[in-house]
Amino acid sequence: MNSPNCNCDTSGTKEGICDKETGQCICKEGYGGERCDTCILGYYGYPDCTPCNCSKVGSHGSTCSTSGKCSCLSNYAGRTCEQCYPGYYSYPDCKRKIGY
Secondary structure, three states, X not given: OEOHHHOOOOOOEEEEEEOXXXXXXEEOOOEEOOOOOEEOXXXXXXXXXXXXXXXXXXXXXXXXXXXXXXXXXXXXXXXOOOEEXXXXXXXOOOEEOOOO
């Protein structure tokens, strides 16, 4: 149903469509909320809702901050935790360098 009563966010909905019974907007991938006006976990940067793409090896999980920064394990670094932290080497193992 394409209706102004839905009040769906144009960035996050599929052609402004909502469920006629519940009023829930039908969201594009990566979007959530009743109006599809937020990013779901694993996405960031509303209104574009980009995948976080956190490293499965170097991060605490698949979620990131609103700026796209993943939460890295202690020996990993980078926006998606895709490199070794200073003083470590050999990604993806990230072993401690001697003398650090």
